[in-house]
Amino acid sequence: MQFGPTEDRCLSPLLLPSNIAELLRLILLQHRKYLGQLIIDVRELSSRDGLTFKQLHNCVCRLRRALGGMSSTFHIDRQLDSLLKAGVTTCFVNLGSDHPSLIEAIIKGKRERPDSWPRIITCPSEITAISMADGFARVSGRPQAVLVHVDVGTQALGHGIHNASIGRVPVFIFAGLCPYTESGELLGSRTEYQHWLQEAPDQKAIVRQYCRYTGEIRTGLNAKQTIGRALQFANSTPRGPVYVASARETLAEEIQPYSLDQKQWVPIGPSALPDDAIQSISTALVEAERPLIITGYSGRDRRTPEVLVELVNLVPGIRVHDTGGSDMCFPFSHPASEGFRLGFDECTRDADVILVLDCDVPWIPARNPPPKNAKIYQVDSDPLNQQMPVSFFPANGRWKAESYTSLKQLVAYIKSDSSLLHALRDSKYAARKAAQLEAYKARLGKIAARCRLGDQEALDEHNVGHLLKASLPSSTTFVLESITAAHGLSDQIRPDRPGSWINCGSTGIGWSNGAALGVKMALQDLEGPDGPKPSLVCHVVGDGSFMDAAPSSAIWVASKYQIPVLTIVLNNGGWKAPRNSAELVYPGGLNASAGDEEMNLSFRPTPNYAALAEAAAGSEGNWVSDMRDGTESWMKGVRVTTVKEFKEALEHATSRVAEEGKGMLIEVQL
């Protein structure tokens, strides 16, 4: 064996067995192009039995050090670097035996460049990790990274991946793959029992049908390109989750540092309506007798509600109905607002022209279909609902275009078309506007009448919504997962400000436990240390939803990383939604006379959610029911049953959460 002068010094004391020799030969072959003058005859290496893996590993490490002149670097290190350059600032991690190189890289990054290294958030449950990344992206528009452990961690993402996919949220997910070498052939090779047990035949298939892209990094040499491509898919409409996997040997591979020009790795730019579509939609809306716009996700782009208002103001009488409740798409305070109903509202029944704007389910065909002769136009980033096998909504015209760009086009066209402007001067438009205002006032009156606000009144979604609106600052951001209480809460909270109302928009319950934290983190980033006063995040969640997705994991994360959120748990004794579903299919069936217990919908006796929050956050166990007890635990849990108690709790919450930056959970017993 011959080495150059430096290497020789490092390796000469070693005696190596032949199997190590083979391993070294492979490593050196891998790096031959960097070594130049290095000449090796591995067959000359001596053999010695009984060398432990650790000793073997030490040999390899010494050899690596001997090759230090290569200035190589763990590719995983570059991978995190690549994410950073692509705008990923936070990694939500649930680590395992596939991640040693990642852990090394995390330590290295934290030590060497603590100020420019991604925040790494430890998430005891994967559903917390993906939901936090989901909530973060709904505010920032940027995907964050979720790192999970092989097949089991991928499966534990559970319904979080459905939520990101249906809810059109970009999330970058990375999972390790089992090592593909068994006997120490490469660094990263199998070292533990589970490495034989965690190799699913096709790990990516677990999530493929929910992802915009699934890929594998097979060599560190193009890791950045694979990540760049995945992020392009995540960020191109319809946005959604992407999944990249890589085996341990690949993650341990050493490569020459390289970088990509991020400016050349951009997603697809916004798409606009063609001229004929602009003309058809504009003309149809102006000429309609009962025009209706139905939306679901358009408010995700915070600029869109304002343009939608502009369009509606141009054509008096248009009504706007929000079906998804995913974002604040149109301000509730505008008389054209029909409010939020999950696909079921009577306003669809008499419309003669409908513009469906970024919406998956504009109506329920069996319950509130529009008239057969209604003219329907659809503008959506995914007009065919590509991942939904059955979705037969009719439309006279469909375009794959962005709602913000399209609305701007429609507004500009109407403003510049003299015949449309002339038509709009007809007195019927002013009359429609006046009638709309009257109908709106009558509706507000009905909504107000539903509240019972006496001190000793019991709580329901109406007075809870009313008190939230009345007591919390107007800058509050609501993150809601309130299921059967959602409509009532929306009527009372009446969201107006873009971004102030964030609802899942998909269906896997428990999303909000992590999402509310992600929302808060993203808002804090936007606000910055010298920015405006931090806005309060109020998380309102049904008891069933809360329990479904590792609440203790989310609360622990909130407490560890000091992410202050006000959580309101609506304790109505369990699930109400399945009762409604049963009644829709079997009105007057057995369900009509059955109690919750008989239907297996009851959580009674219910958990003590207030105590659960304190326990999960790690307080000392001195839980005291008086919320003003002055204890110093970061998380405070209280239970309320009357209007008076809830009012007092909210008063306390405003200073505790918004000003002191501490956590609080109010369990509302309905």
Ligand SMILES: Cc1ncc(C[n+]2csc(CCOP(=O)(O)OP(=O)(O)O)c2C)c(N)n1
């Ligand atoms: C992961 C998941 N499991 C089950 C369901 C079915 N599901 C929809 S709503 C609901 C009840 C939610 O309970 P809660 O949050 O208490 O709301 P409530 O029905 O009481 O208003 C259930 C079980 C679902 N959508 N997602």
Ligand SMILES: [Mg+2]
């Ligand atoms: Mg419930």
